[in-house]
Amino acid sequence: MNFTSVNPYTQQKINSYPALGAQALDRKIRQADRAFADWSALSLENRSGFFRKVAAYLRSEKQRYGELMTAEMGKTLKESIAEVEKCAVGVDYYIEHAPTFLADLMIPTEAKTSFVAYQPLGAVLAIMPWNFPFWQVFRFAVPSLLAGNVGLLKHAANVSGCSLAIEEIFRACDFPTGVFQSLLIESKTVETVLKDARVKAVTLTGSEKAGASVASIAGSQIKKSVLELGGSDALIVLADADLEKAAKVAVQSRMQNAGQSCIAAKRFIVEKAVKTEFTDRVLQHIQAIKQGNPMDDTTTMGPVARMDLAEAIERQCAETVRQGARVLHSGNRDGCNIQPILLDKVKPGMSGFDEETFGPLAVIVEAKDEQDAVKLANQSNYGLGSALWTKDLDRAERLARQIQAGSVFVNSLMRSDPRVPFGGVKLSGFGRELAEVGMKEFLNIKTVWME
Numbered sequence: 001m002n003f004t005s006v007n008p009y010t011q012q013k014i015n016s017y018p019a020l021g022a023q024a025l026d027r028k029i030r031q032a033d034r035a036f037a038d039w040s041a042l043s044l045e046n047r048s049g050f051f052r053k054v055a056a057y058l059r060s061e062k063q064r065y066g067e068l069m070t071a072e073m074g075k076t077l078k079e080s081i082a083e084v085e086k087c088a089v090g091v092d093y094y095i096e097h098a099p100t101f102l103a104d105l106m107i108p109t110e111a112k113t114s115f116v117a118y119q120p121l122g123a124v125l126a127i128m129p130w131n132f133p134f135w136q137v138f139r140f141a142v143p144s145l146l147a148g149n150v151g152l153l154k155h156a157a158n159v160s161g162c163s164l165a166i167e168e169i170f171r172a173c174d175f176p177t178g179v180f181q182s183l184l185i186e187s188k189t190v191e192t193v194l195k196d197a198r199v200k201a202v203t204l205t206g207s208e209k210a211g212a213s214v215a216s217i218a219g220s221q222i223k224k225s226v227l228e229l230g231g232s233d234a235l236i237v238l239a240d241a242d243l244e245k246a247a248k249v250a251v252q253s254r255m256q257n258a259g260q261s262c263i264a265a266k267r268f269i270v271e272k273a274v275k276t277e278f279t280d281r282v283l284q285h286i287q288a289i290k291q292g293n294p295m296d297d298t299t300t301m302g303p304v305a306r307m308d309l310a311e312a313i314e315r316q317c318a319e320t321v322r323q324g325a326r327v328l329h330s331g332n333r334d335g336c337n338i339q340p341i342l343l344d345k346v347k348p349g350m351s352g353f354d355e356e357t358f359g360p361l362a363v364i365v366e367a368k369d370e371q372d373a374v375k376l377a378n379q380s381n382y383g384l385g386s387a388l389w390t391k392d393l394d395r396a397e398r399l400a401r402q403i404q405a406g407s408v409f410v411n412s413l414m415r416s417d418p419r420v421p422f423g424g425v426k427l428s429g430f431g432r433e434l435a436e437v438g439m440k441e442f443l444n445i446k447t448v449w450m451e
């Protein structure tokens with residue numbers, strides 16, 4: 001069995017990578033298990049030293065890794081380089097804050113001393129997707145490894161080059177053998193890894209189907225899982241919003257990474273009074289997008305990552321139109337290259353409203369008033385991110401509390417930022433990544449009580 005990477009823009013094969021055999025897989029798990037004892041025994045300052053090298057290395061190699069990402073999954077080179085830089089910023093953030101996050105928490109009780117200590121669990125399996133092939137991995141690996149865990153990465157089959165490149169980064173920065181390893185395995189082999197007693201926990205970012213399967217296996221083994229799954233984020237625009245800024249950010253949120261982001265604004269829910277003006281402004285921004293070769297400087301949107309994803313968007317668009325939506329900007333498709341799509345008159349019950357759309361498809365949904373907008377936003381099986389546009393911040397705060405999602409960004413681009421927790425409710429998953437809570441997901445939160 002080989003994993004083959006194909007350039008989605010040209011459809012040319014980039015490389016083939018042999019899958020790990022059973023013995024090689026066992027060896028890697030053994031190495032992880034052995035590495036844990038020494039790695040977790042190092043001081044935090046010592047582990048931080050390794051990560052300082054990682055931050056510098058990422059910055060020095062951003063062009064090379066950017067090109068690899070663009071070749072394998074099609075995001076523009078500018079986006080890829082920015083992603084590598086974001087990983088370095090994530091490293092800086094955790095180096096700075098880990099001493100505070102991981103410090104013992106003293107709790108006054110009637111005991112002589114009582115406190116909470118945060119201790120690593122061991123080898124954590126990370127199952128990661130292709131859409132942010134570096135960032136998704138680093139936002140798991142940096143806090144987990146810094147806290148003393150070791151990592152095993154099962155990356156998406158279409159980005160094996162990125163998977164091996166990330167392993168190479170840890171090697172180049174002199175991490176002890178086994179602290180971070182890439183496993184080129186099929187998804188069906190995940191069960192074997194997860195059932196191995198040496199593997200203590202799992203985190204997955206991807207589809208509900210993959211999440212449900214992995215969480216069931218983890219549950220059967222009484223192992224902790226964190227799931228970051230799909231989203232169908234609402235972007236609510238109320239009548240008093242800064243419409244130009246809202247339209248610009250809405251298009252950026254939906255179309256960046258060719259629409260392949262779990263937290264993209266997938267449903268633009270707009271108060272009736274401003275719908276026409278907002279839609280016109282959105283259309284102008286969509287018309288300005290230049291879809292094409294992701295390696296070109298002037299291209300602002302590359303192809304989607306795989307043919308099946310392009311076909312899925314085409315199907316969802318056609319279905320939504322058949323169900324009564326109106327096409328304002330049509331997305332002609334050539335292979336994985338899809339022009340951005342804008343649909344109006346989208347309602348609950350249509351594919352473009354009910355399903356997660358993972359590509360450059362924006363939909364406009366009309367709301368009667370603010371309460372109708374919130375109701376529509378919550379009328380989704382998902383609850384990952386959301387955005388709200390209004391100049392009235394008291395109102396924004398009141399409504400933000402009513403939105404069923406892991407995040408609400410007001411008058412701003414919904415994004416993943418190391419300083420704030422990231423994750424969802426409903427079918428978007430459970431657990432959190434990033435910030436202090438993300439760092440503590442895979443730790444033994446140990447109570448010590450001494451009389």
Ligand code: NDP
Binds near residue numbers: 154228
């Ligand atoms: P998948 O969920 O299939 O893939 C994500 C990761 O999970 C990959 O590493 C994949 O490996 C692995 N995986 C898939 N099935 C299993 C399984 N049963 N057990 C263990 N691991 C598994 O996503 P797709 O790439 O197929 O994308 C499909 C849809 O998923 C998208 O259209 C989007 O809706 C959603 N998605 C959401 C993402 C997010 O950021 N939340 C990211 C990517 C996708 P392999 O590649 O080998 O199958």
